[in-house]
Amino acid sequence: xxxxxxxxxxxxxxxxxxxxxxxxxxxxxEYMYWYRQDPxxxxxxxxxxxxxxxxxxxxxxxGYNVSRLKKQNFLxxxxxxxxxxxxxxxxxxxxxxxxxxxxxGPGTRLTVL
Amino acid sequence: KNEVEQSPQNLTAQEGEFIxxxxxxxxxxxxxxxxxxxxxxxxxxxxxxxxxxxxxGRLIATINIQEKHSSLHITASHPRDSAVYICAVTGNQFxxxxxxSLTVIP
Numbered sequence: 158x159x160x161x162x163x164x165x166x167x168x169x170x171x172x173x174x175x176x177x178x179x180x181x182x183x184x185x186x187e188y189m190y191w192y193r194q195d196p197x198x199x200x201x202x203x204x205x206x207x208x209x210x211x212x213x214x215x216x217x218x219x220g221y222n223v224s225r226l227k228k229q230n231f232l233x234x235x236x237x238x239x240x241x242x243x244x245x246x247x248x249x250x251x252x253x254x255x256x257x258x259x260x261x262g263p264g265t266r267l268t269v270l
Numbered sequence: 271k272n273e274v275e276q277s278p279q280n281l282t283a284q285e286g287e288f289i290x291x292x293x294x295x296x297x298x299x300x301x302x303x304x305x306x307x308x309x310x311x312x313x314x315x316x317x318x319x320x321x322x323x324x325x326x327g328r329l330i331a332t333i334n335i336q337e338k339h340s341s342l343h344i345t346a347s348h349p350r351d352s353a354v355y356i357c358a359v360t361g362n363q364f365x366x367x368x369x370x371s372l373t374v375i376p
Contacts, residue, residue, distance in 0.1 A: 197368060198368060199272075199274065199356070199358075199365070199366030199367050199368045199369070200356070200358070200366040201366070202363075202364050215363075215364070216363065216364075245311065247313060249313075257318070258303070258315045258318050259303070259315055260315065261305075261312065261313035261314070261315075263311065263312050264311045264312070264313075266311075
């Protein structure tokens with residue numbers, strides 16, 4: 158099993174460009190999450206999904222959109238990238254609910270110039 | 271206002287030392303998690319606790335629900351334990367601490 162994978166691993170964007178980050182899991186998990194990690198700050202939840210076809214906002218959703226068309230995939234979109242979105246993005250999944258162990262992807266380092 | 275506070279922020283230890291990392295939280299929780307983030311960036315879940323104590327190898331995690339406090343202990347520390355250790359709590363929302371950076375010197 159690959160676990161949780163993220164594509165791409167690195168990306169540099171110019172302000173105003175758009176991109177989509179892909180997260181895939183092969184553990185048949187119901188819950189999936191997108192976080193961002195910035196220096197000096199803890200991980201912050203952007204959006205999450207409790208099942209195929211569902212999405213919900215987390216702590217810092219502005220400027221991001223998500224989709225969960227298939228159970229195994231969770232996409233994070235930036236429609237018009239801003240320098241404030243320079244960060245490391247982590248995807249995670251869990252079997253169900255917040256009390257369960259989360260499995261994290263390797264991260265995507267995004268720089269917006 | 272930080273819902274999860276960790277101490278210390280940075281810790282340097284000699285190989286073989288007993289290490290303690292502390293986590294205090296201010297919200298009601300369903301569970302507390304300890305995560306490990308290696309220099310390469312990957313994050314691994316070490317423990318999930320809702321009460322009492324758990325042990326895995328040289329790592330021990332405890333939680334005191336009444337005092338809203340958890341500790342992560344590493345016995346006989348080793349350079350490969352060098353990483354950032356993150357405390358996270360789950361309740362109505364997710365809250366993560368900023369992490370404790372541990373360096374174990376041979």
